[in-house]
Amino acid sequence: MEDAGKKLVTEGVDCKIPVTEAWIRKHRLLYDGATRHPFIRSIRDGSVDFSYFKRWLGQDYIFVRSFVPFVASTLVKSSKESGDGLDMEVILGGMASLNDEINWFKNEASKFHVSLTSVVPQKANIKYCRFLENLTSSEVEYPVAISVFWAIEVVYQESFAHCLEEGNLIPEELQGTCERWGNEGFGTYCKTLREIADRCLQKASPEVISKAEVAFLSVLEYEVDFWNMSIGEA
Numbered sequence: 001m002e003d004a005g006k007k008l009v010t011e012g013v014d015c016k017i018p019v020t021e022a023w024i025r026k027h028r029l030l031y032d033g034a035t036r037h038p039f040i041r042s043i044r045d046g047s048v049d050f051s052y053f054k055r056w057l058g059q060d061y062i063f064v065r066s067f068v069p070f071v072a073s074t075l076v077k078s079s080k081e082s083g084d085g086l087d088m089e090v091i092l093g094g095m096a097s098l099n100d101e102i103n104w105f106k107n108e109a110s111k112f113h114v115s116l117t118s119v120v121p122q123k124a125n126i127k128y129c130r131f132l133e134n135l136t137s138s139e140v141e142y143p144v145a146i147s148v149f150w151a152i153e154v155v156y157q158e159s160f161a162h163c164l165e166e167g168n169l170i171p172e173e174l175q176g177t178c179e180r181w182g183n184e185g186f187g188t189y190c191k192t193l194r195e196i197a198d199r200c201l202q203k204a205s206p207e208v209i210s211k212a213e214v215a216f217l218s219v220l221e222y223e224v225d226f227w228n229m230s231i232g233e234a
C-alpha cells in the first residue's frame with residue numbers, strides 16, 4: 001500500500017514511489033558498490049587488514065572536517081525554506097553528532113597510534129572534499145544539498161549496519177566502529193534525512209531533481225573511490 005505523504009512520480013513511470021527509492025533502484029549496482037565494498041566486507045568477515053583500517057581512519061578524519069562546512073551550508077539553506085523549521089532541527093542535530101564523530105576519530109586514532117596531524121590527504125579524498133566545498137555555494141539548491149547530505153550519511157549507515165548483521169566476525173577492536181554508524185539510532189536519523197530529501201524533491205522542478213540525481217551519483221562514486229583509497233587501490 002502506498003505510504004501517505006510519500007507519493008512521488010518519477011519520469012512518467014506509472015507507479016508512484018519516492019524519488020530516492022527510484023534513484024536507488026535505477027543505480028542499484030553503484031549503490032551496492034558503495035555500501036557493500038570489499039573493505040566493508042572484510043570488516044564483516046574479520047579478514048580486514050589493519051593497515052587499511054588505519055589509513056581509512058586518518059583520511060576519514062580529514063573528510064569529516066570538510067563535511068562540517070557543507071552541513072552548515074545545508075543548515076543555512078534549510079533555515080531559508082518556508083517550512084515548519086523541523087528540517088533545521090534535524091540538520092542541527094546532525095551537526096552536533098558530527099562534533100561527536102570528530103572526537104571519536106581523535107580517540108580511535110590515539111588507540112590505533114595514528115597521528116592525525118601527519119595525515120596527508122590522498123587524491124580521492126581531496127576530490128571528494130572539493131566536491132563538497134563546491135556544494136556550499138548559495139547557488140546550490142536546498143533539494144540538491146539535502147539529497148547529498150542524506151546520501152553521504154546513508155552509505156556509512158548501510159555499510160556498517162551490514163557489518164553488524166548476523167553471522168559477522170568483526171574483530172573486537174572494530175566493533176565500536178561498526179556500531180558508531182550501524183546502530184539503530186543512526187538508522188532512524190538517516191531515515192529522517194531521507195524523508196526530508198523526498199519531501200523537498202517532491203516539490204522541486206525537474207531541472208533541480210535531475211541536478212540532485214547527478215549529485216547523488218557523484219556521492220556514490222566518491223564513496224567507492226574513498227573505500228578504494230583505503231585499501232590502496234586509488
Ligand SMILES: Cc1ncc(CN)c(N)n1
Pocket residue numbers: 060063064152153155156223226
Ligand atoms: C567518506 C565518508 N562518508 C560518510 C561518512 C559519514 N559521516 C564519513 N564519515 N566519511
